[in-house]
Amino acid sequence: MKTSILTFTLSILLCAGVRAELKWGQQTIDLKPGIGDKTAVAHFKYENVGTTPVHFKSVKASCGCTATQSQKEVVNPKEKGEITATFTIGDRTGLQTKTVTVQTDDPNPAQATTILTLRTNIPTALEIRPTFVYWQQGEEPKLKKIFVKASKDFPAKNITVKSNNDLFTANVTAGSAPGEWNIEVAPKETTRAIGTSLTIQTDYPKDAPKSFYVNAQVTNPPSQNNPANTQVPPLLRRPNTPAGPIAPAMKRPTSPAPASSPAKAATPAAIPSPSTAH
């Protein structure tokens, strides 16, 4: 019995000893980008603590938004280095988790693949809910409210709102607390499909105020013979309503959509760029 326990223990210890070649400092890094930062960079440090060189076979990010760079292809024993992961924030918000899968030629399969994790919590300067309001064609053009709240780290005192379509009205009223506002928006008519992009501008920072966007739309009527409508009670549909034209796209793309994008066909005019995004 004693012999079997000893053999078992030794085999486990031996297995554990074989895999410890490339030792990582941290496999998960939490980054805290500031408001308006374009990228967040993580440095994953490693050291070859084994006795043989380690070759990187591949370093792959889980998302096209993350670029990776390894300093070397071969890591000799006792050598140190790092893999840099640059996460492009784009228009992302909130908690983001991206991974980088590193594959080496380590003979131990458990050690050959390492998953590095990059976690970021992208701060939002303004909380806007909802970012889209709509009316169905024929519906009463009632005012709809959009709630706006500045984050603690973004001391905006005032906001302004502007519609890019005169067929919509938009006004700002103060909210129940400092740094809170309500935007009331309504179309002047709901007889046809129309849309607008509302630009919300803050008074902070003074030298470079930030812009945020909200969309409002009078939607096309529900289409007839829509197989996806099987769950919708028939009384809610308007089967005799003729199909309306596609609503003009709300203006605001900065770069043209790829040639094959149907969105491009629906966008009659190109459009000024947003200076900053949240």
Place this chain on the structure above:
Amino acid sequence: MRALREALILVALAALPAIGEGFYFRDKVSWQSPIPASELVTVDQAKAWGEGAIWVDARPDDEFAKDHVPGAFSLNEDRWNELLPQFLPNWSPDKKVIVYCSAASCNAARDVAKRLRNEAQLKDVFVLQGGWEEWVKTRR
């Protein structure tokens, strides 16, 4: 009795490296909950919706430019603020929204679907099971 004691010792010994392994690889555990089944749609179901569905491609621009589901709109988080206003005029409340990214393992579709539900407050937003990879398989 003796056999039971020996078995317990062996189990305890086996548990030690397991605990160590669990601690060593604690960062590799995925804490992200899977997408609820009610928010997923298969390619066949999505196709059956026909024109009652609107397709959203959450992949990066270059992948969308190479190929995409016919009629799909590009809406990724790299250019969310530019692309959302291009997508919304084509949406109507009776349409179901199907979001897809590269494969079952990608998170972009899930994230885009979440923003459409939470920020734009759209209803009937689904994630395509298996993503683009699955769509390509059924296209063959």
